[in-house]
Amino acid sequence: MSPADTIDSSVARGLRAADALPPVANRLLAALPARQRAAVMARVQPVAFDKGVVLSRPDDPIEWVYFPRSGLISLLVNFEDGTEAEVGLVGREGVLGSSVVLGSTTALVEHLVQAPVEAYRMDAAEFRAEAQADPVLMAHIHRYHHALHAQITQTAACNSRHDLGQRLAKWLLMAHDRVEGDVLPLTQDLLARMLGVHRPTISVAAGRLQEEHLIRYSPGRITILDRDGLERAACECHGASARWSRQFLGPPHARPGSTAAG
Numbered sequence: 001m002s003p004a005d006t007i008d009s010s011v012a013r014g015l016r017a018a019d020a021l022p023p024v025a026n027r028l029l030a031a032l033p034a035r036q037r038a039a040v041m042a043r044v045q046p047v048a049f050d051k052g053v054v055l056s057r058p059d060d061p062i063e064w065v066y067f068p069r070s071g072l073i074s075l076l077v078n079f080e081d082g083t084e085a086e087v088g089l090v091g092r093e094g095v096l097g098s099s100v101v102l103g104s105t106t107a108l109v110e111h112l113v114q115a116p117v118e119a120y121r122m123d124a125a126e127f128r129a130e131a132q133a134d135p136v137l138m139a140h141i142h143r144y145h146h147a148l149h150a151q152i153t154q155t156a157a158c159n160s161r162h163d164l165g166q167r168l169a170k171w172l173l174m175a176h177d178r179v180e181g182d183v184l185p186l187t188q189d190l191l192a193r194m195l196g197v198h199r200p201t202i203s204v205a206a207g208r209l210q211e212e213h214l215i216r217y218s219p220g221r222i223t224i225l226d227r228d229g230l231e232r233a234a235c236e237c238h239g240a241s242a243r244w245s246r247q248f249l250g251p252p253h254a255r256p257g258s259t260a261a262g
């Protein structure tokens with residue numbers, strides 16, 4: 001099955017799942033004034049994608065703008081030797097493809113679904129026209145771009161300075177910020193790919209977090225047991241990214257029992 005087939009069949013599943021989450025599950029849509037939100041919502045369709053679907057590759061034309069309502073999408077840089085590095089993570093706080101308002105016509109990086117996504121999608125040309133005709137909508141998109149730029153900048157600095165244990169804790173917090181509940185549907189293989197290390201190395205780092213009772217690992221899922229402890233184990237970069245996100249998008253949905261934000 002080609003990625004295109006996967007996406008088309010996912011549209012049908014998305015339609016059935018359309019009422020499972022409220023539109024405001026996407027924080028960017030929730031933050032828009034009612035008029036701008038209504039203008040966008042009048043032109044979107046619900047879609048859903050399974051883990052592993054590649055929404056776009058570098059240089060693909062940007063045909064759709066996606067507003068995730070759940071799940072995780074990684075922004076990946078592909079290297080010539082077949083390896084990759086994650087430079088950003090987008091979930092319900094953000095939007096994919098919105099660089100069309102800046103004049104971009106093709107994707108810069110790979111967009112890979114890490115945890116099953118439900119989203120609204122809008123035709124990219126229609127979205128660009130809507131934003132160019134509405135300064136309020138455009139201003140919100142620019143604010144989000146700044147927050148995403150801050151996340152990517154922090155990731156670049158983090159990757160060059162902070163050790164794997166800190167980066168793993170940070171990545172788990174960023175994922176936790178973007179999902180409902182405390183269970184992350186992630187494998188150690190996936191974590192190793194995202195953090196650019198070999199699988200045995202990530203096993204050791206995850207094992208340490210588990211020994212400290214911060215997470216519980218079982219095949220295909222990681223449960224966050226102690227969010228505050230994980231924040232202490234993470235480098236400062238999670239706090240920095242979360243601060244930018246709060247500044248531009250407002251506070252995240254409340255998470256019972258948590259003092260953290262993202």
Ligand SMILES: [Zn+2]
Nearest residue numbers: 158162235237
């Ligand atoms: Zn860091």
